[in-house]
Amino acid sequence: MKKAVFVIEHLEPELWDWCIIEYKHISQMVGKEQVWFTNIKKEDIHKLAPFGKVTEQSVKELGLKDACILDPEAPETLTPLAAKEFTYFVFGGILGDHPPKKRTEEELTCFLKDIRAFDIGKEQMSTDNAVFVTKEIIEGKNLSNLKFQDSLEIEIDEIESTILPFRYTLVQGKPLISEELVRFIKKRDKVE
Ligand SMILES: C[S@@+](CC[C@H](N)C(=O)[O-])C[C@H]1O[C@@H](n2cnc3c(N)ncnc32)[C@H](O)[C@@H]1O
Numbered sequence: 001m002k003k004a005v006f007v008i009e010h011l012e013p014e015l016w017d018w019c020i021i022e023y024k025h026i027s028q029m030v031g032k033e034q035v036w037f038t039n040i041k042k043e044d045i046h047k048l049a050p051f052g053k054v055t056e057q058s059v060k061e062l063g064l065k066d067a068c069i070l071d072p073e074a075p076e077t078l079t080p081l082a083a084k085e086f087t088y089f090v091f092g093g094i095l096g097d098h099p100p101k102k103r104t105e106e107e108l109t110c111f112l113k114d115i116r117a118f119d120i121g122k123e124q125m126s127t128d129n130a131v132f133v134t135k136e137i138i139e140g141k142n143l144s145n146l147k148f149q150d151s152l153e154i155e156i157d158e159i160e161s162t163i164l165p166f167r168y169t170l171v172q173g174k175p176l177i178s179e180e181l182v183r184f185i186k187k188r189d190k191v192e
Contacts, residue, residue: 007036009059010093015044025128025178027051064088073105074117083138098165100124123167
């Protein structure tokens, strides 16, 4: 059986630190050999090289066969059986927005008309959570067997907190988030 490749099409105007931390987390979860980062500016390639294959080319130019897109607006839901048909699983490297702006559909799915698109539920997940859930489905779990938490509160200090209004997978009862990202958010949002 061919190993799945997780293709992250970066669609933010810059390679923000938040994106780098999420992309590193993806690489840690699925393995560096299984990740491609596409649509990366030449000057940023070295920042992601430790975490996977990196290219300036957009996934839209690669002509991938055996590929599907993960898009919350897709008409069908990914199942373990459907996942068997594909090698490449394409995700939007898009930070969450609230309410969701359907950027995956408008900036990715619309341009790849020959490729099937699937959702993994209708709630918006971070790209790293979406990759994790897709990996679980590829490995045979149905979406209905996974547990989720909608919205995550990060305590900044005794008084302040930041709410992330997205869906998080529960792994051993805990929401899946990179510890590095939690440290980054705490530092960023601390009022001096
Ligand atoms: C933070 S989401 C981007 C959401 C963006 N607000 C939108 O409306 O498309 C980042 C990526 O994770 C994947 N993703 C997140 N939630 C998903 C879902 N429920 N179904 C399918 N893919 C999802 C998609 O590939 C998406 O581009």
